[in-house]
Amino acid sequence: MDKLVSLCKRRGFIFPSSEIYGGMGACYDYGPLGVELKNNVKKAWWKAVVQQRDDMVGLDASILMHPQVWVASGHVEGFADPLVDCKQCKQRWRADHIKDGKCPACGGELTESRMFNLMFKTCVGPVEDEASVAYLRPETAQGIFVNFQNVLNSTRKKLPFGIAQMGKSFRNEITTGNFIFRMREFEQMEIEYFVRPGTDEQWFKHWVEERFNWYTNLGIKKDNLRLRQHAKDELAHYARACYDIEYLFPIGWSEIEGIANRTDFDLKQHAKFSGKDLSYFDEETKEHTIPYVIEPSAGVDRSVLAFLADSYDEEKDKEGLRVILRLHYALAPIKVAVLPLSRNEKLLPISREVYNSLRNCWMVQYDDAQSIGRRYRRQDEIGTPFCVTIDFQSLEDKQVTIRERDKMRQIRVPIEVLKSTLEAKLNGEPLDILPPGGKKWLGFEG
Numbered sequence: 205m206d207k208l209v210s211l212c213k214r215r216g217f218i219f220p221s222s223e224i225y226g227g228m229g230a231c232y233d234y235g236p237l238g239v240e241l242k243n244n245v246k247k248a249w250w251k252a253v254v255q256q257r258d259d260m261v262g263l264d265a266s267i268l269m270h271p272q273v274w275v276a277s278g279h280v281e282g283f284a285d286p287l288v289d290c291k292q293c294k295q296r297w298r299a300d301h302i303k304d305g306k307c308p309a310c311g312g313e314l315t316e317s318r319m320f321n322l323m324f325k326t327c328v329g330p331v332e333d334e335a336s337v338a339y340l341r342p343e344t345a346q347g348i349f350v351n352f353q354n355v356l357n358s359t360r361k362k363l364p365f366g367i368a369q370m371g372k373s374f375r376n377e378i379t380t381g382n383f384i385f386r387m388r389e390f391e392q393m394e395i396e397y398f399v400r401p402g403t404d405e406q407w408f409k410h411w412v413e414e415r416f417n418w419y420t421n422l423g424i425k426k427d428n429l430r431l432r433q434h435a436k437d438e439l440a441h442y443a444r445a446c447y448d449i450e451y452l453f454p455i456g457w458s459e460i461e462g463i464a465n466r467t468d469f470d471l472k473q474h475a476k477f478s479g480k481d482l483s484y485f486d487e488e489t490k491e492h493t494i495p496y497v498i499e500p501s502a503g504v505d506r507s508v509l510a511f512l513a514d515s516y517d518e519e520k521d522k523e524g525l526r527v528i529l530r531l532h533y534a535l536a537p538i539k540v541a542v543l544p545l546s547r548n549e550k551l552l553p554i555s556r557e558v559y560n561s562l563r564n565c566w567m568v569q570y571d572d573a574q575s576i577g578r579r580y581r582r583q584d585e586i587g588t589p590f591c592v593t594i595d596f597q598s599l600e601d602k603q604v605t606i607r608e609r610d611k612m613r614q615i616r617v618p619i620e621v622l623k624s625t626l627e628a629k630l631n632g633e634p635l636d637i638l639p640p641g642g643k644k645w646l647g648f649e650g
């Protein structure tokens with residue numbers, strides 16, 4: 205974890221929030237590369253669960269919602285963790301995280317546990333009284349339930365169908381630490397998938413499989429991912445089944461996503477508290493039903509951490525240590541780096557031309573500082589799949605070298621096919637398939 209945290213800080217992926225003031229507990233800021241990586245994770249999720257499916261639509265609900273939402277959902281009453289204080293050093297801990305009944309920091313005696321609600325309260329409007337209390341949402345899911353009828357009426361979707369939403373959630377977590385694994389402000393990617401009662405088990409299986417495969421399709425090693433079924437006594441009282449997708453983080457196996465069969469609990473609760481009809485009229489049976497709901501709920505930040513941890517690699521070579529982020533191409537913050545061999549001004553026009561034509565398509569970096577070897581290293585360390593090198597021969601033959609990150613192999617291609625070649629390679633075409641006029645260059649032996 206230390207290596208990741210230091211790489212993230214050094215290369216501009218993730219910084220502690222408000223660092224110049226000493227930081228803000230369990231809040232983090234995504235730097236120039238981090239915001240690209242995080243956006244790519246969100247894009248990949250949206251593509252898989254909305255863009256490529258006929259039975260899904262998207263939503264972006266507000267963070268502040270009517271306070272009754274959280275009464276109906278059960279959060280005001282029950283979204284709490286057991287809290288204990290250390291009588292000696294005064295630190296606070298989550299009672300269910302304590303192993304031997306003593307303070308993990310100083311070994312001191314702990315108080316009796318009491319429940320602590322994790323929702324952040326704020327006030328809406330100029331008067332701060334009980335009537336103006338609102339909560340920062342602790343999950344995005346409720347925004348979907350309260351819009352169930354709006355989406356149904358405006359899209360005329362038929363069961364089964366789902367609504368996807370991603371966005372910020374807030375939880376006043378008691379024990380934090382572990383970098384972006386547990387934050388007080390974080391992002392979620394959530395789906396509520398509405399089905400006919402009786403078909404819920406089949407859809408539950410479908411989503412568990414879909415969501416597991418999403419991580420492996422984006423490069424997470426199968427050995428580092430597992431499913432954990434919740435025991436009966438772990439399940440929320442309304443849930444029929446729940447699986448966690450766990451990743452082998454540097455801190456051990458921990459949840460990145462939960463998939464739950466929530467039955468008809470949420471829609472029924474909101475119907476009861478709002479007095480509105482939230483049923484679905486089934487044209488086939490001519491009956492009103494309250495759909496069952498399958499909820500795959502993932503954390504953006506935990507996914508980012510899993511992708512970073514899984515792709516981090518080190519190789520010893522004669523110059524020392526080569527650090528590589530072997531990120532899936534779809535996730536890599538920078539897709540291509542344009543590297544003129546030297547700062548010689550003869551190389552400048554052609555290099556800028558290549559750079560300008562590529563940056564239309566992808567996030568591209570231009571780097572002409574220091575030796576070419578060092579520049580390759582810098583790109584490997586941030587996961588850039590391809591470097592394009594422009595040398596003096598390029599002035600003559602109008603060809604450039606493409607060097608790939610993982611095995612450091614190189615091909616030489618005419619500039620006129622550079623963009624189409626990179627596009628094909630970024631879409632997964634093997635490097636040894638050459639474009640017209642291309643040739644294998646370095647690193648292909650063995």
Ligand code: ATP
Nearest residue numbers: 377385386387390392459460461462501502503506
């Ligand atoms: P945990 O048991 O770790 O507290 P949870 O079971 O309360 O998590 P859910 O309510 O199921 O989490 O939230 C769904 C997802 O949102 C989690 O799988 C996780 O990826 C993410 N998530 C939840 N809390 C946090 C947090 N404090 N920081 C970062 N991500 C979080």
